[in-house]
Amino acid sequence: MIKALKFCSFLAIYLFVFTSNAETKLSYKEVKMNYSVSIVDPESHYLEVTLNLEDLHSKTTKLLLPVWTPGYYLILDTPRYIVDFEVLDHNGKKIIWKKETKNCWVIENGDKTKFTVKYRVFANKKSVAESYVDAEKAFLMPNTIFMHLENAIANPVTLTVNKYDKWSKISTGLKRAGEKENVFFANNFDVFYDSPIYIGNQKTIDFTHEGKSYSLGIATPKGLNEESFVGDLKKIMSATTAIMQKIPYDNYSYIMMEAGGGGLEHWNSQAIFTKGSFDSSSTIDYTNFLNFVTHEYFHLYNVKAIRPIELGPFDYNKENYTTMLWVSEGFTVYYEYIIMMKAGLLTGKDALKYLTNSIRSYENAEGSKHMSLAQSSFDIWLNFFNHESNAKQTIISYYDKGPTIGLLLDLEIRNNTSNQKSLDDVMRFLYNEFYMKKQRGFTEAEFWSVCEQYSGKPLDEIKKYVNTVEEIDYQKYLKYGGLQIDLSPVTPGNIKNKVIEKDFTITALPDATKLQLEIRKSIFEF
Structure with missing residues (x-):
């Protein structure tokens, strides 16, 4: 998820996967939920929210607001920003309500089958996981603003966005409800919560590619070469499709905001901060930005569709624990470099250098x-x-060791099958078997079973590298791909506050066998 933040995660799946949601299994009658959000005075950082509910079937109604954002593994306690909460019947008379927990509002509506809820939200957190509004723009994360009915995540919802009168554009992956440009619809709240909205005067570009529709919203387009940049996005998407052999959406939205840090993946969109312009000071800066975009894009496969079973259906009220984010995030780092290379935007040796940096960061x-x-x-x-x-002495980042395990696993599978199978086959199987067919995530045991199925051999050693701090035998695995690693000590030095003990430079093995050369060329194209 948020690759730019070292111990973050750059993950809500919302197509038919969520029909298995434990909440949706409960029998309930659909309620009409129509939200509107207004931005009257953006400099105050407040959003005005109105919810009209109809066809209620209970004398007591519970509304809940999530306390965290999928892909952003931190309890945010967004209910603290809700103020002036009130409930009115159709005559404007106030209805009694109370708080049950920090994120649950209980409304005593009695026999009333419809009423209106109004409240304001203080939106002043500049983050890819929270909402923010100022004089220039608004970034709305729906899960931090809009409440859902208890046990009714599957309930449909509409949203009307009333823009500030000096703004003209809305960028989002949400589907429009009818012809109005400011009215949107979601089949359920998992979809709704996974669809950020950017409102302002951003530059917008619409284009099609391989039969799908795309929208690109750029807050700070200075220096942008539109034709070149859109062309690079198309190369990235084509290279990804070539690996996964599926495009799991009809439309996709790129939301590229002003200068900031981090990004967050969504099922049919990504929201990322930029450096504030497209005037890159060097080729490497632009390449790193494309790596970042690719990372978030591949997440729609790996973590949105291919996911640990704990990551959806979500419990939005508390932490959702899994031991498998090294697959969701680490493998996505691995594939961002592979995809960029396949797209012709990185050389194979450059991709290997990035992976070497991951090894170096972890090992040192x-x-x-x-x-x-x-x-x-x-x-x-x-x-x-x-x-x-x-912290630096006691914890590690799965963004470093995760892609390393991805590389080792890819090399192991290719070596065991004479380069007939690879990690690509594992990813495609997980996508088709668990996401498409079983409509759920995978368990840890199922993940390893699939890997061993394609490897043809047990993977106990690699499992040990995941579950322990045992030293990794890099030479063994890299040799499978005609590569070698320098493990000799170097003079200690301080680089980014880390004492370097070994350089871990990876180079081509001079006497590689035919199979080793084939494997190296299959992965790194040299």
Whole structure:
């Protein structure tokens, strides 16, 4: 998810996968839910929210607001920003309500089958996971603003966005309801919550590619070469489709905001911060930005569709734990470089350099001696923004070790099958078998079973590298791909506050066999 933040995660799946949601299995009668959000005075940072409910079937109505954002593993406690909450019947008379928990509002509506809820939201957090409004724009994360009915995540919802009168554009992956440009519809709240909305005067570009529709909203387009940039996006998407062999959406929205840090994946969109312009000071800056975009784009396959079973259906009221984010995030880092290379935007040697940096970052971190990869995933709720003085000495990032395991696993499968199978086959199988066919995520045991199915051999050693801090035998695995790694000690030095003990430079093996050369060329194209 949020690759730019080292201990974050750059993940809500909303097509038919969510028909298995435990909440949706409950029998309930559909309620008409029509939201509107108005931005009257953006400099105050407040949003005015109105919810009209009709066809209620209970004397008591419970409304809940999520306390976290999928893909952003931190309890945000967004209910603290709700103020002036009130409930009115059709005559404008106030209806009694109370708080049951920090994020649950209980309304005593009695025999009333319809009423209106009004409240304001203080939106002043500049983040890809929270809502923000100022004089120039508004970024709305629906899960931080709009409440859902208890046990009714599957309830449809409409939203009318009343823009500030000085703004003209709305960028979002939400579907429009009819012809009006400011009215949107979602089949359920998982869809709704997974669809950020950017409102302002951003530059918008609409285009089609391989039969799908795309919208691109750019807040700060200075220096943009539209034809070249859109062309690079198309190359990235084509390379991804070539690997996954599926395009799981009809429309996709790129939301590229002003200068900031991080990004967040969504099922039919991504919302990312930029450096504030497209005037890149160097080719590497632009390449790194495309890596970032590719990372978020591949997440719609890996974590949205291909996902640990704990990550959807979500419990929006508390932490959702999994030991498998190293697959969701780490493999996505691995594939961002592979996709960029296949798209012709990175050379194979450049892709290998990026992966070498991941190995170097992990191996030269003191935390590698204390935290396993599986633990780094499970404990992300503790370490998402861990700035304690001992953090660098005790924790690791699955963004570093995760792609390393991805590379080793890919090499192992290719070596065991004479390069007839690869990690690509694993990813496609997980997508088709669990997302498409079984309409759910995979368990840890199922993940390893699929990997071993394609490897043809047990993967106990790689499992050990995931679940322990045991030293990795890089030479063994890299040799499968005609590569070698320099493990000789180097003079200690301080680079980005890390003491370098080994350089870990990876180079071509001079006496590689035919199979090793084939594997290297299949992955890195040299």
